[in-house]
Amino acid sequence: MVLLLAGCAAKPEESASRTVFAMDTIMNLTVYASDPAPALDAAVREIYRLDAMLARGTEGSEVYRYNHGGAREGELDELLTLAENIRDSSGGAFDPYLGALLDLWGFGSGAGEHRVPSDEELADVSALLDLGGIAKGYAGQRVLEVLKKNGVSRAVVDLGGDVALLGKKPDGSDWHVAIRDPGEGNYLGILSTSGSKYIATSGVYERFFEENGIRYHHILDPRTGRPAESGLVSATVICESGVWADALATAVCVLGVEDSLALRDSLADTVKFDIIIVTEDGRAIYTCDGLEPDESSGYAFERAS
Ligand code: AMP
Ligand code: MG
Numbered sequence: 001m002v003l004l005l006a007g008c009a010a011k012p013e014e015s016a017s018r019t020v021f022a023m024d025t026i027m028n029l030t031v032y033a034s035d036p037a038p039a040l041d042a043a044v045r046e047i048y049r050l051d052a053m054l055a056r057g058t059e060g061s062e063v064y065r066y067n068h069g070g071a072r073e074g075e076l077d078e079l080l081t082l083a084e085n086i087r088d089s090s091g092g093a094f095d096p097y098l099g100a101l102l103d104l105w106g107f108g109s110g111a112g113e114h115r116v117p118s119d120e121e122l123a124d125v126s127a128l129l130d131l132g133g134i135a136k137g138y139a140g141q142r143v144l145e146v147l148k149k150n151g152v153s154r155a156v157v158d159l160g161g162d163v164a165l166l167g168k169k170p171d172g173s174d175w176h177v178a179i180r181d182p183g184e185g186n187y188l189g190i191l192s193t194s195g196s197k198y199i200a201t202s203g204v205y206e207r208f209f210e211e212n213g214i215r216y217h218h219i220l221d222p223r224t225g226r227p228a229e230s231g232l233v234s235a236t237v238i239c240e241s242g243v244w245a246d247a248l249a250t251a252v253c254v255l256g257v258e259d260s261l262a263l264r265d266s267l268a269d270t271v272k273f274d275i276i277i278v279t280e281d282g283r284a285i286y287t288c289d290g291l292e293p294d295e296s297s298g299y300a301f302e303r304a305s
Contacts, residue, residue, distance in 0.1 A: 011035070013154075013170060020044055022051040023135055025160025031147060032154040032170055039150035043157075046146045047139055054135045056099060056128075057109030067099065067129050079243070083134060086247045089267060093254040094247045095222040099128030105227075107207060107218040114209035116216060122225035133202075137246025140164030140198050144242075161201055164242060168194040174290070181297050182234040182278055189276075189284075189293040189301075191238070198242035202249035203234035219253045230256030231280050238288060239273035248273055257285060261304055275304075 011034035018029045018040050027047060031039055053076070055061045062076045072080060083096040102108035104117040104125060109132070131138075136159045144166050147155050154167035156175060165175050174194045178187035182203045191199065204227070208217040221228040235252035239245035252260040257277055264275060264287065274288035284299040293301040 016040055018044055020047060022047045023139065023160070027160060028158040029143070030156045031152045033152045036152070039147050039152045042146050042150050043143045046142050050135070050139045050142060054131050055109065056130050063129055063131060079131070079138060080129070082243055083131065083247065086244065089270065090248070090251040090255070090263060092222050093251040094133060096131055096133070097127040097129060098220055098222060099130035100126045101220055101225055102130055105216065105220070106209070114216070116211055125225065133250040134243050134246045136160065136162050137198060137200055137242035141242030144196055162246065163199045165193065165195070165197045165199070179236055179276055179291070180234070183298070186297060187294055188278065188297050188299065189291050191288065192290040192292070193238065196240050197238060198240070198245040199236060199238050200245040200249040201234055201236040202253050204228070204253060205233060219250060221254050228254040230254060232256055233278045233280055235260070236276040237273050239271065241271060244271050244273060252277065261287070
């Protein structure tokens with residue numbers, strides 16, 4: 001009888017991990033399940049599928065085809081509709097049509113040399129789809145869906161610094177996620193959270209070049225066509241939607257502290273999200289519970305109301 005019961009009990013959960021290179025970054029997936037391998041395989045296939053679909057510079061990708069006169073349909077159409085919705089609700093701070101502008105600065109995937117474009121070039125630039133600001137968020141969100149469909153209820157997916165979480169830790173407690181510190185390559189604090197969450201960080205320190213002693217970074221303000229000058233060094237956004245989190249992290253870098261906090265209030269009925277902002281003058285402002293600031297980071301932490 002005892003043996004029979006043991007035989008009927010669910011197989012114990014085990015963890016399995018996989019590392020993949022996609023979307024120009026190293027991703028690491030860890031899932032907990034009684035049979036993790038098939039779920040991991042499906043998740044990795046999904047990442048590669050989206051990488052192939054969204055890479056603007058890859059001939060034949062759906063974004064490439066769309067930029068070359070192809071039809072707007074299916075999954076790309078849905079993602080684009082959401083991206084345009086985020087553009088409109090962020091007052092244009094996030095804009096999925098900056099491809100040609102990014103190319104001008106040498107930050108695009110059609111990328112040439114880094115250089116400062118002339119005012120005429122900036123005024124003249126055409127609209128070209130670039131989903132670099134949401135590709136990882138969409139991938140993270142889709143990966144969680146694929147994992148859930150394969151019976152996984154807990155997972156940690158690191159998409160090159162952005163993190164997608166599912167469920168709770170095997171012992172039932174919250175996940176602990178280190179929030180990146182833009183200054184020291186250390187961490188700003190530890191966030192405890194659970195459930196389906198996406199934690200996206202955008203920083204002006206991630207990609208940049210210098211010309212005549214001036215630093216030009218890769219987050220562009222669509223209103224000026226130039227690198228955003230909002231007084232922020234980095235923005236982390238925590239949201240149940242990966243696409244919103246990823247896009248909003250970029251938008252917050254464009255908008256700065258006050259406008260970002262106002263945006264969070266104005267979107268309260270549409271999407272709930274939290275923000276952790278690091279400013280150029282050494283402040284860290286956050287709206288979330290569950291953040292244990294690392295005081296040794298040297299930032300002055302302020303809880304936004
Ligand atoms: P992220 O690393 O998520 O902040 O995304 C940055 C990438 O998004 C850049 O490398 C560009 O491809 C693109 N990007 C830059 N500025 C913007 C913007 N204002 N709106 C949308 N995408 C942007
Ligand atoms: Mg982003």
